[in-house]
Amino acid sequence: MARNLDQIVTNGLCIGCGLCASIAGPDKVEMRWTPGGVLRPLEKQALDRETMNLINATCPGVSTSGMAAETAGPGAEHDDYWGYSHGMWNGWSGDPDIRHKAATGGVLTALAIHLLESGEVEFIAHMRSPGEAPIRNVPHVSVSRDDVLAGMGSRYGPTAPLSNFMDHLEKGRPFALVAKPCDISAVRNLAKRDERVAKYCKYLLSISCGGQSTLAMTFNQMAKHDLTEDELTTFRYRGYGCPGLTTMETKSGETHTVTYLSVWSDKRNWHLPWRCKMCMDPIGEQADVIALDIWPGGSPTGEDEGFNGIVARTANGKGLVERAIAAGALEVEPDQMPFVETMADTQPHQAWKKNGMLGRQWGLSLKGRLFPRYPGLRVIRIALFKAGLVYTVRQMLGVMRRVRNGDADEPSVPA
Numbered sequence: 001m002a003r004n005l006d007q008i009v010t011n012g013l014c015i016g017c018g019l020c021a022s023i024a025g026p027d028k029v030e031m032r033w034t035p036g037g038v039l040r041p042l043e044k045q046a047l048d049r050e051t052m053n054l055i056n057a058t059c060p061g062v063s064t065s066g067m068a069a070e071t072a073g074p075g076a077e078h079d080d081y082w083g084y085s086h087g088m089w090n091g092w093s094g095d096p097d098i099r100h101k102a103a104t105g106g107v108l109t110a111l112a113i114h115l116l117e118s119g120e121v122e123f124i125a126h127m128r129s130p131g132e133a134p135i136r137n138v139p140h141v142s143v144s145r146d147d148v149l150a151g152m153g154s155r156y157g158p159t160a161p162l163s164n165f166m167d168h169l170e171k172g173r174p175f176a177l178v179a180k181p182c183d184i185s186a187v188r189n190l191a192k193r194d195e196r197v198a199k200y201c202k203y204l205l206s207i208s209c210g211g212q213s214t215l216a217m218t219f220n221q222m223a224k225h226d227l228t229e230d231e232l233t234t235f236r237y238r239g240y241g242c243p244g245l246t247t248m249e250t251k252s253g254e255t256h257t258v259t260y261l262s263v264w265s266d267k268r269n270w271h272l273p274w275r276c277k278m279c280m281d282p283i284g285e286q287a288d289v290i291a292l293d294i295w296p297g298g299s300p301t302g303e304d305e306g307f308n309g310i311v312a313r314t315a316n317g318k319g320l321v322e323r324a325i326a327a328g329a330l331e332v333e334p335d336q337m338p339f340v341e342t343m344a345d346t347q348p349h350q351a352w353k354k355n356g357m358l359g360r361q362w363g364l365s366l367k368g369r370l371f372p373r374y375p376g377l378r379v380i381r382i383a384l385f386k387a388g389l390v391y392t393v394r395q396m397l398g399v400m401r402r403v404r405n406g407d408a409d410e411p412s413v414p415a
């Protein structure tokens with residue numbers, strides 16, 4: 001249990017989802033961009049015990065759970081690495097324009113539009129890059145096809161998609177959320193304490209997430225082209241092809257591009273916050289549906305038309321995928337994909353991350369640090385039966401060294 005938000009932030013456990021700010025309200029907690037290029041909550045007034053208890057119970061930096069069997073629904077397969085699946089498809093948006101412009105094959109955008117146009121939900125809560133500050137992503141409520149389209153793409157920089165989540169519940173109308181796995185787990189945590197989540201948040205759509213970089217990654221790309229933030233009208237990591245070029249457009253009409261592989265092949269570009277390195281659910285285990293890249297080995301070898309792996313994690317998600325296919329919103333290969341084999345082949349980095357978790361938790365614990373709890377995410381089973389003792393101990397020693405070097409520390413949010 002954290003005493004306050006500062007303790008979560010300074011232990012490197014805040015991912016900046018914004019749920020605490022939404023729970024506490026703007027008078028008490030404000031999401032701020034820090035000098036380190038991340039979004040973090042500033043506690044403007046001390047929080048009362050009840051509010052802090054709810055934040056401790058929901059914050060994905062404090063605790064992230066596995067999916068409950070009853071939430072997944074009957075008939076799903078389950079794997080220690082990859083969680084629940086009611087089916088995995090190779091698919092893409094039925095609209096070729098969406099497929100071309102979206103991050104991968106446009107599945108999340110297609111599902112969101114289908115949900116709105118079929119009347120299943122009244123709005124989509126997701127992210128967008130504002131034109132006036134394209135690297136500073138903001139949460140957006142979309143109510144139409146064009147609205148949803150403006151949010152397409154993968155934002156590898158910081159996002160706080162839950163910073164207005166309680167407002168969505170207040171509306172008392174059906175909606176769907178598109179967000180990262182850590183955000184989704186925060187919403188599932190909240191669902192255990194606030195019955196409005198199950199009543200109004202009809203679908204949780206997510207991705208497989210290799211980690212969300214600080215703005216340093218984006219600034220590095222801009223620096224290579226001598227660009228400053230105020231010159232930009234567009235910053236796009238992906239899309240307009242798959243994976244597409246990282247594209248920077250300026251007010252003076254210049255366009256600068258970098259290939260996906262040149263951004264990702266050099267680990268010095270990544271700048272992942274500590275919480276991402278401590279992530280036990282990078283694959284949206286608690287979502288209804290996830291859409292991911294299915295490049296063999298986990299990396300593209302060139303451009304393609306955009307093929308998403310689509311995993312229905314709940315019976316609710318399976319129903320949505322099947323209805324979207326029937327309506328032509330999604331197109332899929334006729335044969336489903338073998339879930340465990342495809343995940344292992346296309347997301348190997350996520351298995352390695354899971355392998356090291358017990359050792360990392362031990363390391364943090366021995367150093368007297370806070371660390372996230374992962375009930376139901378099979379931390380011990382994976383360490384025992386997949387990673388082995390030697391790897392676990394190596395991870396533990398590695399984390400202890402990093403803590404000594406200050407790698408797990410984050411400064412307090414400046415007032």
Ligand SMILES: Cc1cc2nc3c(=O)[nH]c(=O)nc-3n(C[C@H](O)[C@H](O)[C@H](O)COP(=O)(O)OP(=O)(O)OC[C@H]3O[C@@H](n4cnc5c(N)ncnc54)[C@H](O)[C@@H]3O)c2cc1C
Pocket residue numbers: 101102103104105106107108109110126127128151152153154155156157158159161178179180207208209210211212213291292293294308347
């Ligand atoms: C930080 C990050 C890391 C990723 N790592 C992996 C990985 O390791 N392996 C893998 O297979 N795939 C990864 N992806 C997912 C991949 O890039 C695509 O997003 C995914 O395949 C969905 O494609 P799509 O065409 O259906 O998305 P689109 O149809 O383009 O829709 C994307 C939706 O996601 C929302 N969104 C985008 N970025 C964010 C964000 N940062 N936070 C919240 N919402 C967001 C958008 O607003 C939009 O609604 C990552 C994505 C992100 C953002």
